[in-house]
Amino acid sequence: MPRYLELFADQEDNFLSRDRERKDWQFSAQVAKRQVNKIFNTSDYAAELVGNPARKKKLQKSASDSPETAMRRWYLQKYFIAQPDEDGRGAARIQTPKHLPAFEKAGLVPTLPDPARLPLFSATLSLRFRLLTPLLTRDDDPFHLFDNPVRRDHVFGLPYLAAASVKGLAADAYQRAFRTDDEWNGAAGEAQEKVAAFRRREGHAPRLFGLADGGADTSNKSQAGRLHFSPVWFDAVQYLILNPADPATGQGTVPIQFEAIAPRRTDGAPVEVDVQVFYCNPAGAPDSDAATVRADLARWLAAVAAWWPTLGLGAKRLAGYGAIEPVAATCAAHGWPEWSAPLTKPGPESWMTLAQHIAKGG
Amino acid sequence: MNAAVLKDLRVPQPGEDTVTLDLVTQTPLYTGGIGQWGDQIHPSGLLGSIRYFSCLVARTLGDTEFERKVWGWAGDGRESSQAKQVALRWITADEGFVDLPKNLKRPHAPETHRGWFYNRSYSGSTKLIITRKGISLEHWKILMLALRIQIRNAMFGAKDQFGLGVIACRNMGELSVDSTYFKGLDLKQHLDSPNLGDALFAKFRVGPLPMTNIGDQEARIQAALNIRTEIRNLFRTGFEEDSELIRHYLCGSMVKDSGFGSALNVSSLYPAQDAQKNRYAQARLFLLLPHTHEPDRDHKSIRSIQRHRGAVIRHRKSILEKIESWIKAQPNAVTRKLIHGGQVVDWLLELSR
Numbered sequence: 001m002p003r004y005l006e007l008f009a010d011q012e013d014n015f016l017s018r019d020r021e022r023k024d025w026q027f028s029a030q031v032a033k034r035q036v037n038k039i040f041n042t043s044d045y046a047a048e049l050v051g052n053p054a055r056k057k058k059l060q061k062s063a064s065d066s067p068e069t070a071m072r073r074w075y076l077q078k079y080f081i082a083q084p085d086e087d088g089r090g091a092a093r094i095q096t097p098k099h100l101p102a103f104e105k106a107g108l109v110p111t112l113p114d115p116a117r118l119p120l121f122s123a124t125l126s127l128r129f130r131l132l133t134p135l136l137t138r139d140d141d142p143f144h145l146f147d148n149p150v151r152r153d154h155v156f157g158l159p160y161l162a163a164a165s166v167k168g169l170a171a172d173a174y175q176r177a178f179r180t181d182d183e184w185n186g187a188a189g190e191a192q193e194k195v196a197a198f199r200r201r202e203g204h205a206p207r208l209f210g211l212a213d214g215g216a217d218t219s220n221k222s223q224a225g226r227l228h229f230s231p232v233w234f235d236a237v238q239y240l241i242l243n244p245a246d247p248a249t250g251q252g253t254v255p256i257q258f259e260a261i262a263p264r265r266t267d268g269a270p271v272e273v274d275v276q277v278f279y280c281n282p283a284g285a286p287d288s289d290a291a292t293v294r295a296d297l298a299r300w301l302a303a304v305a306a307w308w309p310t311l312g313l314g315a316k317r318l319a320g321y322g323a324i325e326p327v328a329a330t331c332a333a334h335g336w337p338e339w340s341a342p343l344t345k346p347g348p349e350s351w352m353t354l355a356q357h358i359a360k361g362g
Numbered sequence: 363m364n365a366a367v368l369k370d371l372r373v374p375q376p377g378e379d380t381v382t383l384d385l386v387t388q389t390p391l392y393t394g395g396i397g398q399w400g401d402q403i404h405p406s407g408l409l410g411s412i413r414y415f416s417c418l419v420a421r422t423l424g425d426t427e428f429e430r431k432v433w434g435w436a437g438d439g440r441e442s443s444q445a446k447q448v449a450l451r452w453i454t455a456d457e458g459f460v461d462l463p464k465n466l467k468r469p470h471a472p473e474t475h476r477g478w479f480y481n482r483s484y485s486g487s488t489k490l491i492i493t494r495k496g497i498s499l500e501h502w503k504i505l506m507l508a509l510r511i512q513i514r515n516a517m518f519g520a521k522d523q524f525g526l527g528v529i530a531c532r533n534m535g536e537l538s539v540d541s542t543y544f545k546g547l548d549l550k551q552h553l554d555s556p557n558l559g560d561a562l563f564a565k566f567r568v569g570p571l572p573m574t575n576i577g578d579q580e581a582r583i584q585a586a587l588n589i590r591t592e593i594r595n596l597f598r599t600g601f602e603e604d605s606e607l608i609r610h611y612l613c614g615s616m617v618k619d620s621g622f623g624s625a626l627n628v629s630s631l632y633p634a635q636d637a638q639k640n641r642y643a644q645a646r647l648f649l650l651l652p653h654t655h656e657p658d659r660d661h662k663s664i665r666s667i668q669r670h671r672g673a674v675i676r677h678r679k680s681i682l683e684k685i686e687s688w689i690k691a692q693p694n695a696v697t698r699k700l701i702h703g704g705q706v707v708d709w710l711l712e713l714s715r
Binding site: 081084243257298316 | 365367368370371372373374380394395396397398399401402404405406408409410414445446448449450451452453479481482491493495621622623624625653654655656657658661663667
């Protein structure tokens, strides 16, 4: 059997069976959009949803007015609302991606490299956090039933926070932590120019995040960053709704549904995951001594420790989504003086405590 | 190398960059949800109510830039978008959610009743952490003032489950108000948008004094529905063909294509005490007339909106007199509204105390 089929060997349903469509909430979302135009029998569709005759009549009308809205309502009540009453009301329901076992079986759970196999003075950091509020990682998949699905891997369907997003959030935290007000608020120029100017001035940032050259401006050479980021994988999904009010009526207009990463699993356990980064030190290059590496990492870790718990992660974090609480931080290094074994700090202050420990040096 | 490598680290400064409010619900708090079930606190719902109220205060002070500069703007092709410049974070306890009575009867017209549906809401302690990003100091001061007024006099969250959302703050001192700054403002009041100059706030006692047991949730919420009905019924007569328009605008209407959110907000009962430390059940009321903006010319319900809004604006003085008269007949009643020609800043500062 081809290897990729082995990964799905645990699935009970035939890949093409309609029954699978009903059991697999992720598969349903993928096909539901094209089924929107196939609601020919609105009576059957409405009967499946509710038993209340008045409500059924209303649904028949809404299906003919807007099949997409009707299909979204069906989908949410089927998979993401627990025991909906006859009016479709009920508590939010969390779902687990179906192919999580296959993902794990495929050996794709991210692990950090062994620092001993990295160049001298390189290090790895693993930052564990608890997700406190739903995390939004909006994708722009045009084939999803909803306009705001989570970003997910296209093979296994697992939701994740992209490595590029983690880097961007870290860079934002770093700028907040180490810029001066004059440097940002009063400075002229586009945002990209301000970022480049900040990184050149600050000194550690080009090594951490890299620096793009000025294009035609050859006096500033580009530089690759030494920090390598990984995606953060999740296994719990829920739906949220935003209902902006029409200022002319004070009433909600068209509700907007968002798929989000849930802060709790289906068994109620809180979601705790790791942000994993490693610093690959280009041994022999300028500024590749242990003190420089430690200073770089200490500043990076202190910045995320200071600002991520305050601002959160992901989209709409300023509204309160993506709130996190640090749980633990672990650092392993290759050849740092007086640092032989991985060091772990626990608790809500663990990230900052570890940053200060790294900063103290030998 | 030593910890000097972190000496220029900038962390959120309490009081300067962040304010942490220690809050507790006086009535349960509801913020909507995918199944219209109050099983989670939705940050966006709370942000919406804080945004709305703070913009009322800003408009009262004549600040036309507050909404975009503080809460952001998506842009419209002619002007570029602006990011939100304040972050909100709510911390709630998982075990704080309570069941509410499913369906309460509310008197609708004489000898008829309708129902109001409830399910679950949050009750207990919560923390709100507000972090200042690029907001100006002046706008930060307006936001702090607005939060004080909203906590003291109004409600938070969604109104689908009527009567909820009264929150008390245990550390109001964190929301400092710079009276000197506000008294020195050169105000340019804008009367074409909803602002607190059009508001009426009230608190009054329901039931005997003293009253140590103010009843279970059902009794408390039922009281709010009864108050709403009494006030609504004040407008069954006296305004001829405008009576129905006024009732719909005042108390909300779900009629298709001519629906309104309610201008009248009444809380369910919560414990209060008088100067002699006697405990009793209190309700609060917040009314904004008009509470909606002028519709755009191409709004699909423009005619209906203009009819309703026009009726309310025509009869605004009489409407307020009727409601105030009703409130003043309630025991321990206190009402606050901006007197015509009164000092706006003094009015807002009084509301914040």
